[in-house]
Structure formats: C-alpha cells, structure tokens
Amino acid sequence: MNITTEQLFDDARTHNAWLDRPVPDELLHRLYDLMKWGPTSANCCPARILFVKTPEAKARLVPCMSEGNQAKTAAAPVTAIIGMDMHFYEKLPQLFPHNPEARSWFEGKPEVIHSTAFRNSSLQGGYFIMAARALGLDCGPMSGFDAPRVDAEFWLGTAVKTNFICNLGYGDPSQLFPRSPRLAFEQACRIV
Template identity: 60%
Template sequence: MSLCQAGLDLLFNSARSHNGWQDKPVTEAQLRQLYDLMKFGPTSLNSSPARIVFALSDSAKQRVVEAVSPGNVEKTRTAPVIAIVGYDLDFAAKLPALFPHKPEATKLFHDKPELIQDTAFRNSSLQGAYSIMASRALGLDCGPMSGFDPQKIKQAFFSGQRVRVNFLCGIGYGDPSKLFPRSPRLAFAEACSVI
C-alpha cells in the first residue's frame, strides 16, 4: 500500500516550513495525537531518546522567546505551540522495557559517553522529523528552527535532567501570506549515488 498523490503532497510536495501563523489554537488533544503517531517511527534498539516539551501556554512560550535569536522571536512568540525537541542521555535505562527481547542491550552503553551522545542525538533527530510528518498528516504546519541558546532552553525546561536540546519547532496553522518562494533543492545526481 502507498499513499495517494494527495497524501504525498500533504507531507512533502506542497508542505512548507512556516514562519508566520494564523491565530488559531492547537489543543493538547492534537499534541497527544501527534505523539501517538510519531512514537512509532523507528529508532535504533527502539531507544526513543527524544523528550519533547510542548510550550503551549503564553508563559512557557515567553521562556522560549527569551532564548531564541532575534530573527526567531516573532515566529516563536506567535506560534500556537513551540515543540522543544530534546534528547535524554539516560535513554538506555528504558531499554529493558522498550527492547524486551534483548534486555541486556543497556550494557552496550555502559561507560561509553560518545556512543550515548551519538545515539541520543541521531535518534532524537529522527523522532523530531517524525513529529513534523505526524503534524502535517494531522493538518498542522511546522516551522523547525535552530537559532537559540541551548543552555537557556535547558535551564528553562529540562533543569536537573540529563536532557540536551536538539531543535525547536513551531506547530500550528501557517499563514500562507507570510511564505516566501520555495527554495531550490538539490537534484538526485547532486545528492545521491547508486553503486
């Protein structure tokens, strides 16, 4: 089974990264539905290291605004939700439950801080991408961004946890009037090889 053209357009061909937002709320129920889709995307050893804070309240969004670069202030302030995608460096503690057919998988990470960092960052990046696809599938728009002070975000949202911040993503209903022309993409031959 494959998606029809309308589904492919929704997820990829017509989808855009948004910088401006309509004044239309996103509910906690929608965020739960988003997570319940994205959680099924694959990660190595089913490690699922992403930890996401959905800044929905005005006070939470204001804490994010205080940590972003000047160019990201307005789109952060006006987004209905800002997803803070982090990664848990203690993710291996959950492997016995998440990877039950090999509960000893936790031992693979014992005293291996570089492997822990690489695994957590790589797989939380995948999960963040899955969250974008899940958002689009639910009719929501996204605006992923860098351009923030990770220490300020960590202090504000993950204080006392071994969680590092990967990226931020506005979620809501994009304002098409604030889109600029779509930027070019590399052609297959520029980015890929078949050997």
C-alpha cells in the same frame, strides 16, 4: 485518514507566520501517538518533547531564541522543544525487552550515548514533523537558539538536552516566500 505525499512533502512548507487558531491538546497527544511508531536503533526512543503553549512558558522560551526566531516563536500557537534524553538506555529493559544486555551497550560510554541520542532523537524529530503534517498542522523547525539556556530553563534537573525547536500551528500562507530550491538527484545521490 487519507494522507497524500503532497500534504507531507510536495506542498508542505516551513512556516514562519501563524494564523490565530489554537492547537488543542488532544491533537498534540495524537501527534505523539503517531510519531512514536517511527523506528529508532534498538528501539531506544530518546526523544522527549515539551510543548510550550502558555504565555508564561513562551515568555521563558522567547529570550532563548536567536533574534530572528523570537517573533515567530512568540506568535506560534505551540512551540515544541525536541529534546534528547541522555539516559535513554535506562528505559531499554522496557523498550527492548528481548535483549536484557542492551543497557550495557551504552552505560559508561558517553560518546556512544551522545551519538545514539542525537541521531535517534533527530530521526524522531523528522517523524514528529511528518506526523504533524499528516494531522493538518504546519511546522517551523529551527536551530537558532541558545541550547544551554533552553536546557537550563526547561530541562534543569533532568538528563535531557535540547536537539531542536519546532513551531506548530496553522501557517499563514499569505506570508510564505517563494519555495527555496533543492538539489537534483544527480547532485545529492549516487547509485553504486
């Protein structure tokens, strides 16, 4: 696989319109198998991903989206709900075996659990987008949704909470609007 910075960053765009081209399940497996190698603190890996593909699941998800995100979510071949497992620390004996005390860093500490789960599942969400782009998929990440409603619809009975949602597929380049500007180095960075 020959991946370029253009494919990952320079030429990559956030897509809102989608070509009628399916995304095979095997590609979703490959996407996860790439993104899982990105680092998280104490290898906690709190992200949980639900790939919404079927018409029945889409019919449950679309009403949870903000009005401006409903049509593009309905049209996307796949919509990924990136969740954060608030009981991630229970898997630390498997994921961080060289420190048997790691669970105790989190158990009974809701603020530490939340900040760790949110920060690291967000990192994993970034890896998810880069892995999707590396595999030739386009992404449309969003935060316009009713999180408690998504949680009740898709994560009920679990310790997982929704972090963000990302449409996946093959974007329609004819529907892109001009690229939005970004801050210059001097506006966003300092070297001290």
